[in-house]
Amino acid sequence: MSSDVQPKDVGSGPTHQPYARDLAVGDELPAAVRNASRTQLFLYSAATWNPHRIHYDVDYARFEGHPDVIVHGPLQGAWLTQYVTDWMGPRGRLVHAGWQNRASGLPEQDLTFRGRITAIDRGQVTLEVWEEAPDGRVLMPGRAVVELPVHPS
Amino acid sequence: MSDLVPPEARALVGKELSAPVTAVITAKESQRYAQAVGDLNPLYFDEAYAQEAGYRTITCPPTFLDHVVVEGRPLGDLREDGLFRQPDGPSLGLRRVMFGGQEWDWLAPVHVGDTITATKRLGAIDEKSGGKGPFVLVTWETTFTNQEGDVVARSRLQGISR
Numbered sequence: 262m263s264s265d266v267q268p269k270d271v272g273s274g275p276t277h278q279p280y281a282r283d284l285a286v287g288d289e290l291p292a293a294v295r296n297a298s299r300t301q302l303f304l305y306s307a308a309t310w311n312p313h314r315i316h317y318d319v320d321y322a323r324f325e326g327h328p329d330v331i332v333h334g335p336l337q338g339a340w341l342t343q344y345v346t347d348w349m350g351p352r353g354r355l356v357h358a359g360w361q362n363r364a365s366g367l368p369e370q371d372l373t374f375r376g377r378i379t380a381i382d383r384g385q386v387t388l389e390v391w392e393e394a395p396d397g398r399v400l401m402p403g404r405a406v407v408e409l410p411v412h413p414s
Numbered sequence: 415m416s417d418l419v420p421p422e423a424r425a426l427v428g429k430e431l432s433a434p435v436t437a438v439i440t441a442k443e444s445q446r447y448a449q450a451v452g453d454l455n456p457l458y459f460d461e462a463y464a465q466e467a468g469y470r471t472i473t474c475p476p477t478f479l480d481h482v483v484v485e486g487r488p489l490g491d492l493r494e495d496g497l498f499r500q501p502d503g504p505s506l507g508l509r510r511v512m513f514g515g516q517e518w519d520w521l522a523p524v525h526v527g528d529t530i531t532a533t534k535r536l537g538a539i540d541e542k543s544g545g546k547g548p549f550v551l552v553t554w555e556t557t558f559t560n561q562e563g564d565v566v567a568r569s570r571l572q573g574i575s576r
Binding site for chain 2: 401
């Protein structure tokens with residue numbers, strides 16, 4: 262990508278290969294911002310054969326008590342997973358990810374993904390990762406474990 | 415003991431409520447999913463890149479395993495909220511369903527062209543109380559195996575019904 266501005270409907274993709282020997286507990290991952298259009302929500306519903314009306318029918322979503330249509334929980338989970346796979350580089354291997362959808366994300370809203378390293382055991386790196394709403398509330402806390410090459414070989 | 419969870423539903427905990435589902439991971443479906451997520455990682459699109467990274471061929475987004483085994487259903491099976499009726503699922507009589515979270519363990523590489531079989535059991539039904547009143551947490555445990563019989567992933571998915 263030639264521009265410094267990251268489009269928010271697509272993640273960065275892997276940009277480099279981190280090595281475990283260069284990392285330390287407490288290191289923070291660069292934040293990533295995602296912002297879903299209503300069209301993206303529709304396309305995700307279609308690609309996953311998910312007809313749940315709370316993701317495309319505003320009137321029905323409000324009937325269920327939501328302020329607007331809401332971003333699919335599994336889509337936010339896929340973004341959290343992608344946040345980790347983008348960071349871990351092509352030779353990283355994702356072995357675990359878990360998250361809790363505590364509150365809903367909305368379309369046309371900047372949703373920020375952050376993470377930090379909580380443990381390193383040779384090539385196995387444990388991360389605390391989470392998604393924040395524009396006001397800083399944590400919408401989705403999570404954890405991931407990746408296997409990284411220890412050093413270039 | 416519980417207002418929201420009838421004993422018939424509780425009796426289903428630990429059981430497989432539907433037959434295992436088998437599906438082949440195709441590049442088209444995997445890549446449509448990746449594009450809808452906004453995940454254009456070359457590992458999912460570029461064979462040479464994937465091989466350079468140690469894969470046999472292109473792989474798929476880790477979370478796609480859940481979706482490749484979703485089977486088509488006729489429109490007549492739709493409920494008012496747009497979800498499909500689950501003839502084999504626990505009947506809770508609750509209207510609003512939300513996704514609550516998920517935990518994944520990935521145990522072996524997955525490639526486009528693999529045949530994946532998902533075996534799902536009802537892991538737990540727990541009644542909880544929250545700020546918006548009582549709700550029921552339903553946990554589904556799924557094991558994904560490939561054509562060699564290797565377990566490639568396990569998932570624990572939580573749905574919220576209220």
